[in-house]
Amino acid sequence: MARAAALVAGGGLLLQCLYCCSLLAAAAGAGGRYEALFNFGDSLGDTGNICVNMTAADQLLLTVAHPPYGMTYFGRPTCRCSDGRLVIDFLAQELGLPLLPPSKLRGADFRRGANMAIVGGTALDFAFLESIGLGYPVWNNGAMNVQIQWLRDILPSVCGGGAPPGGPRCRAHLAKSLFVFGPFGGNDYNAMLFFGFTTEHARNYTPKIVDTVASGVEQLIQLGAVDIIVPGALPVGCFAVYLTFLPSSNPADYDEYGCLKPLNELSVYQNALLQRRLAGIRERHPAARIIYADYYGHVERMIRSPARFGFRDGAVPACCGAGGGRFNFELDARCGMKGAAACPDPSTHESWDGVHFTEAVNRLIAEGWLRGPYCHPPVVLH
Numbered sequence: 001m002a003r004a005a006a007l008v009a010g011g012g013l014l015l016q017c018l019y020c021c022s023l024l025a026a027a028a029g030a031g032g033r034y035e036a037l038f039n040f041g042d043s044l045g046d047t048g049n050i051c052v053n054m055t056a057a058d059q060l061l062l063t064v065a066h067p068p069y070g071m072t073y074f075g076r077p078t079c080r081c082s083d084g085r086l087v088i089d090f091l092a093q094e095l096g097l098p099l100l101p102p103s104k105l106r107g108a109d110f111r112r113g114a115n116m117a118i119v120g121g122t123a124l125d126f127a128f129l130e131s132i133g134l135g136y137p138v139w140n141n142g143a144m145n146v147q148i149q150w151l152r153d154i155l156p157s158v159c160g161g162g163a164p165p166g167g168p169r170c171r172a173h174l175a176k177s178l179f180v181f182g183p184f185g186g187n188d189y190n191a192m193l194f195f196g197f198t199t200e201h202a203r204n205y206t207p208k209i210v211d212t213v214a215s216g217v218e219q220l221i222q223l224g225a226v227d228i229i230v231p232g233a234l235p236v237g238c239f240a241v242y243l244t245f246l247p248s249s250n251p252a253d254y255d256e257y258g259c260l261k262p263l264n265e266l267s268v269y270q271n272a273l274l275q276r277r278l279a280g281i282r283e284r285h286p287a288a289r290i291i292y293a294d295y296y297g298h299v300e301r302m303i304r305s306p307a308r309f310g311f312r313d314g315a316v317p318a319c320c321g322a323g324g325g326r327f328n329f330e331l332d333a334r335c336g337m338k339g340a341a342a343c344p345d346p347s348t349h350e351s352w353d354g355v356h357f358t359e360a361v362n363r364l365i366a367e368g369w370l371r372g373p374y375c376h377p378p379v380v381l382h
Contacts, residue, residue: 036177037097037113039088040147042187043081045117048102051079063336068320072346072359083346084359090366103150110158116147123184123212134191144184144216171224179220183231185209185270199262206270214277221288230278231293232271235300237263240318240327240354257303271296298368302350311350318354319343329354
């Protein structure tokens with residue numbers, strides 16, 4: 001339990017687009033630009049919320065606040081879980097918007113966007129996780145409904161003139177904004193699987209996770225959101241963190257790439273349910289553009305054919321670590337800890353720290369959303 005608790009304190013989980021973006025293309029590609037960008041989710045999208053308002057002493061315990069995190073683009077740690085930019089950073093830059101400030105940053109200008117995502121973010125509320133015996137504090141960083149409340153809290157400053165959430169001025173502004181809602185669910189499974197649940201037990205909660213995400217999409221629409229990207233789950237069975245801490249003694253549980261099939265099947269199940277729920281939302285809200293982003297499909301292709309995408313190694317070996325274990329990932333030898341170092345060229349690796357992607361992967365994912373082939377048709381920016 002102590003090993004699992006220390007492990008999950010470091011971060012959450014990962015993104016792309018298979019069903020997708022004809023309506024988004026109409027909004028963004030036909031000469032228009034979004035006025036703002038709003039992001040929700042976990043450590044895949046956190047641009048600093050986990051560090052905002054932390055004391056220096058607290059940050060000493062947070063691996064993402066230490067080198068070599070941030071080395072590739074920023075030249076220093078920015079509390080992003082990567083060597084450089086995240087998918088949301090590339091989206092902002094391509095859309096001509098500033099990099100998103102963390103929503104918990106006091107005094108920030110949120111008129112052109114804000115980031116509600118936070119390391120440890122879950123779909124299910126902390127009280128529910130506590131009720132099923134999963135009350136470790138990291139899951140209380142900011143569940144989905146908490147993040148939506150953070151948006152509500154800043155909307156008067158976003159919309160100007162103290163305009164209330166849901167009012168005409170705010171609705172007009174949000175209708176010209178792009179929302180990225182998720183991924184959610186990764187940390188819910190982390191809370192379960194790292195603390196003793198089997199994949200079969202965790203699967204029982206997948207419908208609740210998906211229903212919760214769908215309710216969040218509905219809440220954004222009620223506030224005035226029109227264009228909403230909803231990413232699905234990743235092939236997490238191919239990540240070093242799971243292969244290290246949830247190994248199987250049954251060879252049949254591994255595919256030809258060394259990935260854990262039961263974990264990937266859990267992601268496939270969530271994605272199937274999510275797409276069905278999003279289809280229902282589209283029917284109820286025909287004016288909204290609900291875009292399913294297929295993280296799984298693109299990342300799986302990178303794992304199966306790394307050289308095709310310019311990578312030397314697949315998603316399993318971590319670029320950054322202290323030489324621990326088979327995958328350069330161990331609890332006491334993680335990236336950001338004493339003795340940890342990055343590989344010579346992170347751009348040739350898919351996995352940054354055994355949990356999150358390198359900037360190079362994040363760039364490809366963003367391009368897949370904006371230009372295809374994982375958005376059909378691609379979003380054409382002018």
